[in-house]
Amino acid sequence: MNAPHEPHSLGPTTVAAALRDAGLAPPDGRILLQHVLGVPHAQLGAHPQRVLTDCEWRAFARLVQRRRAGEPIAYLIGEREFYGRRFRVTDAVLIPRPETELLIDLALERYPESSTARILDLGTGSGNIAVTLALERPRTVVAAVDCSPAALALAGSNARELGALNVRLLEGDWYAPVAGMRFDLIVSNPPYVAAGDPHLGQGDVRFEPRAALNAGADGLDALRAIVAAAPRYLDAGGWLIVEHGYDQGAACARLLRAARLADVFLARDLAGSARVSGGRKDAAGA
Numbered sequence: 001m002n003a004p005h006e007p008h009s010l011g012p013t014t015v016a017a018a019l020r021d022a023g024l025a026p027p028d029g030r031i032l033l034q035h036v037l038g039v040p041h042a043q044l045g046a047h048p049q050r051v052l053t054d055c056e057w058r059a060f061a062r063l064v065q066r067r068r069a070g071e072p073i074a075y076l077i078g079e080r081e082f083y084g085r086r087f088r089v090t091d092a093v094l095i096p097r098p099e100t101e102l103l104i105d106l107a108l109e110r111y112p113e114s115s116t117a118r119i120l121d122l123g124t125g126s127g128n129i130a131v132t133l134a135l136e137r138p139r140t141v142v143a144a145v146d147c148s149p150a151a152l153a154l155a156g157s158n159a160r161e162l163g164a165l166n167v168r169l170l171e172g173d174w175y176a177p178v179a180g181m182r183f184d185l186i187v188s189n190p191p192y193v194a195a196g197d198p199h200l201g202q203g204d205v206r207f208e209p210r211a212a213l214n215a216g217a218d219g220l221d222a223l224r225a226i227v228a229a230a231p232r233y234l235d236a237g238g239w240l241i242v243e244h245g246y247d248q249g250a251a252c253a254r255l256l257r258a259a260r261l262a263d264v265f266l267a268r269d270l271a272g273s274a275r276v277s278g279g280r281k282d283a284a285g286a
């Protein structure tokens, strides 16, 4: 694609030419152009000869250059779909992952639609987990904690835009903002990448906040803190459900048992990778 200051060198640019010249792997070019033009996929495909204005062409060319430099599509267009809803994202938060939808399913199957559970989401980021649970279970109240003010601001705007009035945002270090409170369900997708993990230097992850990814030398620091303290914040019968790395299932099971949680389980994603673990505080629990 020509540099943005040379839009006229090849005459008017059509949708088809812009996509071809961008040279991005599909579907990246299409998604960026849809974003610039504000049109759905079908409309873009139906009008390949539509001519871009200079302004549209420049905006598209700028996004193409940033994409070529590796910036994640979600940050470039400012949104990512999660559990069928669009969440705004910025580079202050982790980009919601499809794997995390498994955590949502596991939570929803334990709490019926009429549930009035008090829910705690630790490390809420964009608010994807908290807002989804709040909307799927509208009679619950969901406390959403993060140590990042920028993440909380974004979670708040996602909650408002998606109409989740039952989300409360709290800033602080894990359980500190909810000291003395009890919950029926605690969920978390905490940072779980080990320092020095080569994945930190690859793909989209390079652009995501380190505080959303890194969790000490073995990647378990956050999970250790969250699991160990969970019994103090759970009511009898309440579940703790956490996401973790594909190779952290056994370590997580040890943490859950050491915290004297019962009915410990491990769930795998569609690819068969260990992803989510949990346990329940029984009446005799710590």
Ligand SMILES: C[S@@+](CC[C@H](N)C(=O)[O-])C[C@H]1O[C@@H](n2cnc3c(N)ncnc32)[C@H](O)[C@@H]1O
Pocket (backbone or CB within 6 Å): 093, 094, 095, 096, 097, 100, 122, 123, 124, 125, 126, 127, 128, 129, 145, 146, 147, 148, 151, 172, 173, 174, 189, 190, 191, 192, 211, 212, 213
């Ligand atoms: C892996 S991201 C998860 C974001 C979101 N829940 C998701 O599933 O996409 C972890 C989040 O934990 C937050 N975090 C990291 N350390 C924390 C701490 N000590 N206390 C509270 N939040 C923390 C980060 O700011 C980040 O937003």
